[in-house]
Amino acid sequence: MRRWLVSGLAGALLLAGPAWSADVPPGGPPGASSCTGCHSGAKIADVVIPRIAGRKAEDIVTFMREYRSGAWPSSVMGRIAKGFDDQQTQAIAAWFAAQPE
Template sequence: MKHRLLLPALASVLSLASVVAGGAVRAADTAPPGASSCTGCHAAQRIPDSVIPRIAGRKASDIVQFMREYRSGAWPSTVMGRIAKGFDDQQIDAIAAWFAAQPE
């Protein structure tokens, strides 16, 4: 009998999971590969008192330059140097263009 009580709870967890998964699929349709790994920190929404600089709506050439300098170590950083090493020039160009096209 116990499992009957669990079913409604399980169903609501599953439907929540599909909403979340559906959202991720839609975001991936428009954003280039890798961009979703940036938005966890560089949120699309403005977060008050955040120490993380906003990059949505910035010039693509600026984002590209930052990423290359973080990657080479020419520009000091806490986390971005490590993150930038995971992306090649083409990926950086695509991600920068996408962020530049997002509302500021």
């Protein structure tokens, strides 16, 4: 009985995994893996650059749009945001929103 439950659970996870990841390359949509060079995936001390994992996707999209337009002042993010269109930005934002905060 217990074995059946465990394998049933594993089966469910397997089904859930591919259905979710079918359109997203391993490691995230194009551009996402570069972000963690500055925006730490793990929680570490003494950093001034905020983490973006687990933030709301719409917030990330809004920031990127405002960086791109210059409405929100930035040092480097305005220059980077200009390299991504809305669709690419939304895919990256959804990816980080789904990561553990």
